[in-house]
Amino acid sequence: MCVTDESSVLNGLILTHRNGGSRARVVGRPRRASAPLRKQDQERTVRMVEDLARAAAREDWESVGALLKSSFCRYLYEDAGAVEEVLARAPDTWFEKNPRRALARAQVEAVRHSRGVVDRNAVAPYQAWVGAQCEPAPRDVLVCRLERLRLFLLHARYGDASNDIDATIRYVTSVPLDAEGMPDVMPAVLLGCGVGKLLAGELDSAASCFSETIRWASSEPQHPYVSFGRGHLALVHALNERYNQAAALLPEHFVRAEPGTVQHLREQAGLLARLLVSIGTLDSGGADEVFRQIDESVRDGELGWILLHAEAMRGLVDERPWPAAHRLMMYFEVEPRRTGQASFAGAVLRADLASLYQAAGDLRAADRVLGTAWLPPEQPHLVVTRARQAMLQGQPEAAMALLDREEATHSSTAAARFRASGAVLYASSEFALGERGNSSAMRLAASSLEHDGALLALMAAPPAIRGRLFALAGRDEMRIPQPWTFQSRVRLTPRELEIFEALRKYRAVKEIAAALHISPNTAKTHVRALYRKLGAHSREDALWIGRDLDI
Template identity: 35%
Template sequence: MQAARVQNTLAPVVSSVLGRVSGVDDWHRRIPALVVEIDAALADERWDAVGSLLDDYFFALSISAPDVIDRVWQHLPDEWLQTHPRYVMAAAVTEASTKPFQLIAAPADRTFAEWVDGQESPATRDVMGARLALVRRHMASGRIERATAIADEIQELLREAPDHEGFEDVLPSVFIRLGMVRLLSGALGRAISSFAESWRWSQATYPHPFAPFAAAHCALAYALAGDYVHAQMWRDRSMDMPTAVPNTMAYSFHAAGELADVLLAIGAADAEAAQRKARELDHGIERGELWWVAVHARSRIALYWGDRSQVSREISAELHAYPSLTGPSSLAGIVLRCDLADLYQADLDFDAAQHLLDQLDQGSPCLPAVSTMTRQLMLRGNLDAAERLLIAAARPPLLSAHPPARWEVLRANIIAADSARDQETVLRVAAQRVQHTGAYDAMFDADSAVRAAISAVLESPASAVRPDVDLTRRETEIVGLLAEGLPVRQIAEELFISPNTMKSHLGRIYRKLGVQNRTEAVAAASCVTGSAPEIAAG
């Protein structure tokens, strides 16, 4: 049962607090009034008043004023908490934020779940809380598929929620948790959507202190997808992140920003900055959910500029030490296997690389795996299969638009090996993808001749401007639908034109853009229109 709202004696007090802060835009100017109000209620033993304020501001205060939250748990009597399980769970969440993987203590989890199940019409926020505790437990055990199924249930619950009590305070943290599930399942597009939704809810009423953390998680997901331009855009939104003090909720969320900074430096091919930022990573990151990203960053630095053998041993040790957290179906397991395979490829140990890749899903590879699998095929001389893999991966459901720059660079290597094929177009597309995503680290995958050719395009004055291509309104509309991954027949139906007319439009679009297929058309058109790249939701 939800804690009773304080009756007539409390109503004027709460109204006065909310009245004093309701017109203030800056959240930080709200904190003192709320802290004073909570301390006064604690001193007067008005426990229901404290519960009422926690209902509205628990997560916001946990970030901005963790000391007052600690005082709440020190003062609330056990007998009161036993009749108010929502706050038993809140206390458990506070404690969990100081632990690896933020696991909720089992007794509190069980008590809260039983309380929620026993209600005829539980509040949506409480149902979400019970299910999120399960998500945390599955994630910590490496059961990504189960965690994903529950995350889907939570999103469906939100769509059909009969009430919205406390959403402004609760949902920013809920969507970060859902985004983490999507991230570890390899669905980078859905992860970005969840993190962006967290940021949107953080802006819904007042600037919620979760906003910079949501932005930092968006930045990290974009960086892992190889889109450093959008990663930097989101990172810029997270610069007012509060100082990370150990054993606080803020500390448990700060890792994403630091890791995004390292990946951004790697993407810019800035060896000095990447190595420095990697050294400066907070040691607490190694104990958290994103520990594998730190290992990934070190592997890229070693691959491009460092000691490959040392990092190879580190990754091998991590895969053996944490098999449940690095299974081949989780993004952590996929990324670390691909990192190790990349290092083996650089050392010409193709058999060892293949052994790792054989553990992954070959039929439907995850976004980060495509580059490593393609390179393996190329190194073994199977250029046709490598190109087929790139073409297949560039279609839905893996991508809804715009292949990563690394894929285009690898494809340029393949095309460059065949003098009969149009090399100018593929080199231009690769250069455009590198420039428009800021993925200069993709150039490490280019053969020397391809690297020189792409560099020449990037350094030319023309590379700084969009190509002079005049697409009609209809042609632009068609390219947009192509970017969404719709089949040609479905696009024709949506636009109420015949298939033959659709083919004519496509022919003109391809000629204007100087491309040969829909994948190249979408990539080239993005440079014409300046549209933002998208990653598939799946």
Template identity: 25%
Template structure:
């Protein structure tokens, strides 16, 4: 080997030919800081070295809480209360996580103001979670709003990014449950950025997935799909935080698939909920899970089982789904969809009537008004009041700021309603707008919720040869869609017409008694009226139901939803 070759070989780190090569020592992989803190914490717990354990927990609190939750709970279950004296953040965390009283007697919902920013946020976070999981959403939001003032701006310091990410993520979930979608979206955006800066991939993935859920619920499917792809780009590491971040992504993925009528993908996405072991994590977003299940059930036709499941879920969540609660209105809309698919117009009308005024007052600000108004328009259309359906739909289609999904639904209802009242030109305009919106959003699911035959009739009124280019293009797109295998397989998910029965309050009471009382005399006694009065009410009831016997009346009442078994 020439000298210059030897020099170049040495510079590259190789050795001259003919000399033995020593095997390189294997590079020692640096232990991630979270794993180092976890090992230190576990050893300190075993040695009952509580000061050392507290130092380890202080070093990586967010990651340890999320990725090594059982070890953190073990610490709080075994650490003596006096060791946490003067550390109110840890005392409150202990009270929340393992149910043991704090050393200073503070309860998880009592306000505490430690000196530092980080120590102020930890108890506020604990309070918010404690109140939220117990269903006290208004109180939790008040605490969150007060704590929000502690943060001067989203990027307030790199060393606090981990805490900022977790705080804003939890704030976002709270606001999602309260229906404040705009605030929830901003919280999730800030949480995702802060989590990425601090290297907490699972939390960044969770915030991104929940932001995708917000967008999917609003009907912004293109943006939701991009976020889901971003969240799925990096492999999961496992741990509780991954489970915490999974539910929103699962529901968003299902809604995005269902928007394109990819029913198998939507069902497969929801099957992923079984991978979440922590029941509390899985259950907190239960209402949005049920929305996805209901939409899928309407398309697949298994609506009765989905309705029973939904009603059982409502009954098991009285704190967050009572009268006046945002989630009650949201779940009520899903319930109406299932009832309409079953042809039970009377029950659907009763559910919409039950939506209390407090919901109506906050719907405008929180975006729920469109969902409720849309169901009312659909009910009017299906029960034969096309004029009322048109008026209600137009109030949505000519209002700015309506979410794309609700706008598309309303445009299709407007088109069919205009067709039924005989205004062919207006029907064609509404249908053209609907097709343009559907193409831009890749959103075809609403087309199975209106009669496809009537859509064809409206499209046939357009002379494609002489129509405006936009109208001709839209009608060709619609024809291809209606002839596609997916629309032929899942089209007309709702009946084209639904019968409803307008019974008086007294007639309803008589009907209920007929279901369980053997004689009219006994019915009269139970209602404190004369037998002749009951007979008159029964005749009126039979006439309205179109029957001539008690048994036929009960059959019709159960089928239409006037009676519920």
């Protein structure tokens, strides 16, 4: 290769690094998309990119290879454009000598084209090369595992992904922590493992992986993936309705990175967490600001279903359920693999769809969704939605029983009754049964609101107890949307039970009148009064509601 003037090449590469490689659109106060590295770590990273540029300008490809081998993830994060230019200058023979280098080029191309998966034509030779070694380097084994995990997630094989992650974690505990390249690659590997666990619905395990990502990335020198670990951990908290905890992990102001950077691919979790926090704390202005930052890369990404979840929440807050319901129904049709009934995404989004139907007053449609086969029975979002369905049908005992049963069988600390929405619903059920004042359920609901900031949960509280919950939580009262209208506890009189039994047996009003020995007009009046009490609009509705009431 012809050697050009070294200083001009070097200056061009460094200029790309300093001015072009990490351009960003500013929202709020100007700031980098990533959580800022400490000043000494920023300066060290700048020097690293300059060293890489100098080695490439000298055509010292062995030095380039050594630098990338030890700190590739850091280089890719700091300036994928500069790394792309360096690799574009390298001779073909350099790539042919070591499949790791060809994989690095493919990884850069994936980032620059905003793709989450690397070209298999580069991954397969690399995996074969690593597999043929008697004692492969730990970082190479982990990169192979990470690429396999990404393939599982691409094809929505979340169970396989979860099992593979468990094997990866066991492998990590068996290798020296100071092995070459481990400090560079471990944050990326742990982050990928956490995403896999999140998509498999194992939120406790996902949180553990993201916490480990932060710990690894916070070592000396600080790794830039610390911001991604924080954003992903915030997303887990937000999905569990712990909005205050999620907000504490996010920077005060957010900057969207330009496409073609690692930041643009990995910051999406933090962006979605910010959106859920804004909606969950009833910050409409904050939610509007985040919605304006959403682009197709978020909607089409592996976490894109969480955007649909947020839109459903917003539909409830705005008391406009149908637009969000239509979007969900279409999403189920176009993404059947990602939203299967047994999947975490499928369970959460079906709970959302049922909640929207409940808000629209179509309880029969909500019941049909909640009765979908293979839905995980102990999934907290579904449990809360089923309990709310019972409350909407005037069955507070059934609502409490659902929450109690899930708590007894739940395998983690995040049982539905201890989430803010479940706690408020449980207190509302007790209130409907005649409990008043300072019950333990009321105190739990208030403390959940205070601790987690989940004002959205108050939508499930009847107006009669909202003031008490605000007072117990030490908050000033504010307007809370009320998308659902809860039935008072349904108790039928002996005469109403007779009418219901006749309605069950006969379809025609004349037949009901004859069975009860009354006139058709009187029978019609009694049937209409029964419909009103049950919240039914037809004979079929009344029989369906009566079935759930065990009438």
